[in-house]
Amino acid sequence: MSAVLAERYAARVPAALRRAEAGDAVVGIVGRDVPAVLVAAAGGVPFRIPAEEADTAEAAEYLGGAVDRAALLVAAAMLAGRYDALRGVLVAHDSEASVRLAAALHELHRRGRIRVPVLLVDQVHLPRESTLRFNTGRLLGMVETVEGWTGSSITAASLAAAWDGRSATVAALRRIRDARSAPDGPTGTAALHAYGVTAAGEDAGVDADGALDAREAAALPVWLTGSAPISDRLYRLVESAGAVIVGEDHDWGDPVASDDPGDVVPRTREEAALAAASARLHGDPASATSSMAARAAATAAGVGRTGARALLAVVRDHDDGPLWDWSRQRAAAGVPAVLVRGDDPAAVLDGLETLRRSA
Amino acid sequence: MSRLAATTAALAHQREWFGTLRARAAAGEVIALVNADAPQEILRAMDVPYVVNQWWASVVTAKQLAGESLAVVAGLGHPDDSRQYDVLALGSRGVADQEALWGGLPKPGIVIAELSGDATGKVFEAWTDDPDVAFFPYERTAALPAPERWWDEVAHDWSSIFGADRIALMAEENRELIAFLEERTGRTFELERLRTVMDLINEQEELNRRTRDLVAAARPTPVRVTDTIPAVMIPQWHRGSEWGRAAAQALHDEVAALVDAGAAVVPEERVRLMWVGRGLWGDTALYRRFEEELGAVFVWSMYLAIAADGYIRYGDDPIETLAARFVGVTDLLYAPPLAPQWYVKEAATHGVDGVVHLVADDVAGARFITLALEEAGVPVLEIRASNADPRALERADVGGSIARFVATLGDGRGEDGGRR
Numbered sequence A: 001m002s003a004v005l006a007e008r009y010a011a012r013v014p015a016a017l018r019r020a021e022a023g024d025a026v027v028g029i030v031g032r033d034v035p036a037v038l039v040a041a042a043g044g045v046p047f048r049i050p051a052e053e054a055d056t057a058e059a060a061e062y063l064g065g066a067v068d069r070a071a072l073l074v075a076a077a078m079l080a081g082r083y084d085a086l087r088g089v090l091v092a093h094d095s096e097a098s099v100r101l102a103a104a105l106h107e108l109h110r111r112g113r114i115r116v117p118v119l120l121v122d123q124v125h126l127p128r129e130s131t132l133r134f135n136t137g138r139l140l141g142m143v144e145t146v147e148g149w150t151g152s153s154i155t156a157a158s159l160a161a162a163w164d165g166r167s168a169t170v171a172a173l174r175r176i177r178d179a180r181s182a183p184d185g186p187t188g189t190a191a192l193h194a195y196g197v198t199a200a201g202e203d204a205g206v207d208a209d210g211a212l213d214a215r216e217a218a219a220l221p222v223w224l225t226g227s228a229p230i231s232d233r234l235y236r237l238v239e240s241a242g243a244v245i246v247g248e249d250h251d252w253g254d255p256v257a258s259d260d261p262g263d264v265v266p267r268t269r270e271e272a273a274l275a276a277a278s279a280r281l282h283g284d285p286a287s288a289t290s291s292m293a294a295r296a297a298a299t300a301a302g303v304g305r306t307g308a309r310a311l312l313a314v315v316r317d318h319d320d321g322p323l324w325d326w327s328r329q330r331a332a333a334g335v336p337a338v339l340v341r342g343d344d345p346a347a348v349l350d351g352l353e354t355l356r357r358s359a
Numbered sequence B: 001m002s003r004l005a006a007t008t009a010a011l012a013h014q015r016e017w018f019g020t021l022r023a024r025a026a027a028g029e030v031i032a033l034v035n036a037d038a039p040q041e042i043l044r045a046m047d048v049p050y051v052v053n054q055w056w057a058s059v060v061t062a063k064q065l066a067g068e069s070l071a072v073v074a075g076l077g078h079p080d081d082s083r084q085y086d087v088l089a090l091g092s093r094g095v096a097d098q099e100a101l102w103g104g105l106p107k108p109g110i111v112i113a114e115l116s117g118d119a120t121g122k123v124f125e126a127w128t129d130d131p132d133v134a135f136f137p138y139e140r141t142a143a144l145p146a147p148e149r150w151w152d153e154v155a156h157d158w159s160s161i162f163g164a165d166r167i168a169l170m171a172e173e174n175r176e177l178i179a180f181l182e183e184r185t186g187r188t189f190e191l192e193r194l195r196t197v198m199d200l201i202n203e204q205e206e207l208n209r210r211t212r213d214l215v216a217a218a219r220p221t222p223v224r225v226t227d228t229i230p231a232v233m234i235p236q237w238h239r240g241s242e243w244g245r246a247a248a249q250a251l252h253d254e255v256a257a258l259v260d261a262g263a264a265v266v267p268e269e270r271v272r273l274m275w276v277g278r279g280l281w282g283d284t285a286l287y288r289r290f291e292e293e294l295g296a297v298f299v300w301s302m303y304l305a306i307a308a309d310g311y312i313r314y315g316d317d318p319i320e321t322l323a324a325r326f327v328g329v330t331d332l333l334y335a336p337p338l339a340p341q342w343y344v345k346e347a348a349t350h351g352v353d354g355v356v357h358l359v360a361d362d363v364a365g366a367r368f369i370t371l372a373l374e375e376a377g378v379p380v381l382e383i384r385a386s387n388a389d390p391r392a393l394e395r396a397d398v399g400g401s402i403a404r405f406v407a408t409l410g411d412g413r414g415e416d417g418g419r420r
């Protein structure tokens, strides 16, 4: 039942914190580009930290004001001690905001202002051999740090367990992703909840029969692009207005299912790091780290695969990547397209209305 | 005191050089446009004519053509409110009055940039809307926690400051760029040429270092920051040329002569100030006002200082050594703890009484610089504004706050004799 899933989604942060307080080696992750599978292999319970509403005044002093609000919110939570029970926090190099976040948190830790150690996981994104080599090396460094945090080491058995877990998760997420294209498929909100729950380190199985709310048959199928939303508010809003989000390209959605390190269990940490690095480099392109050309191609493919009849972009302040992608995305999508700046609900609803009239 | 001869000479050279570049472009040579944070040395070694994006943006801005350039960008379907400074060059090619822009920027065949921020790569990719233009991107890797006092180590022991794998990545990218350039320009790369270019640069920056040390030690300060900035920056755009080294030598000799002659920007120098962050150096009246009314003089800017401390690199393999120059140069200016400890060092060596810190809200890490200076006992005035927007600065009342800040320093100085 979807109510169960919605509850698990709403409770995923307190649930992870309870595990951490009970002694589990919970490791925080910020961003899609930190491979949870390696964290698990190194003895950690990977938990992806979401942005939750908070007062960001102090965070803005350290990060600068002109930075995506999602990063400010994570910084605010760290400053407030919300994640003090975690063994450490790994921040992906997946945007300018994340780099600022990592640098500030790391310095605040050095100064004793926050308790939890923080590591930037420097993964860069050009499709080149040299990039893959660099990323693999950085992931090996990350593994060493996480082993220090958890007190355990990668073993053949831990690699096998982590890889089996990740394969099961990827398979479950892909079933959800594919189901969303069907006329009686799940709502985007349900899919977002399922992705969110697995990102919080809970088991797959979220796609078991009947777990996902089905959409209304008459809903306008929309492909969502732009900024990665904070919470499920945007999804609820869009889907309360006669539309259904059948796919998206932000990092709390479908793209996480595209980072697939494969079923073959690596024998060594080196093989594991290489597989994880290469999985992300071959995964769906993200706005802040990909070319406009790659993004436009991915939009066209996503719209085609899901049968979306409209393209909606919602772009937050200080999130520049999507603004640049837009002209090529719109041209490539071949369906009516609207870009909304900011996240004013009325503007989003207006945008949807425009799409409905032209779709 | 009048403008430095070195500054006048640098400005004249810039005109002449750009005329030659335009002529070479007209004759069919491939021109490159390169962002300031990406290696230019390979272009120099291969004699590929190039323009630095930030320098060209400063020309567009100085000619008051930024607004029109951004309108051109919007007309191409791209945002006109994102990475505005980076995209001015693209827009400037569509500006009506090309004569105002020194005859206009020739169309580059190659654009090169590091993937800094979320959109720099897209700004350069936008050039490729024109199929004649090819884009070569460099990865931007992130700063590592570094040992203390990097400025003593970085010239030789760069690997321990920036990390061997970051340097290895950029060295590989340098090799890829070489192959890319050989294919696009038909020229051949010679390692010995690059070695010569790297030697010239080290000599140029060693001269800048000596100039900086002269300025740091001189009491009163012999030369205006507004004069040294172009005299350092223009030769920086020509790093690796004989002219660049000669210009650095000329600046050094001129400053040395001023020191020997006991020259002073403000004869009754009462307060020595350091300016951290982007400068408002175009507003000369602002600075004169502090000099005349308050005896307060700015003795430091990051341009001379980072040339002195941030660019010198010695090593056996010029391709790797080049990577070591570029891989972390922005970290040195902004990333904690590398940047904060450096500003503290510079404040001490220059004997400043206070620091004015302009914090644009698109700059990260600024707070840690202020904290480190304050912890070292240096008073800081933090002005939070975006200097891209003059109205925001007016609201921030920069002049008034600095005057009030200087007044508090004057008082403190009477008691402890200043912080020299």
Ligand code: SF4
Residues within 6 Å of the ligand: A106, A109, A110, A117, A118, A119, B145
């Ligand atoms: S290196 Fe480790 S202990 Fe030191 S500041 Fe960074 S996270 Fe903290």
Ligand code: SF4
Residues within 6 Å of the ligand: B036, B037, B054, B233, B236, B302, B303, B306, B329
């Ligand atoms: S000071 Fe250095 S980093 Fe800054 S613009 Fe000049 S060359 Fe570039």
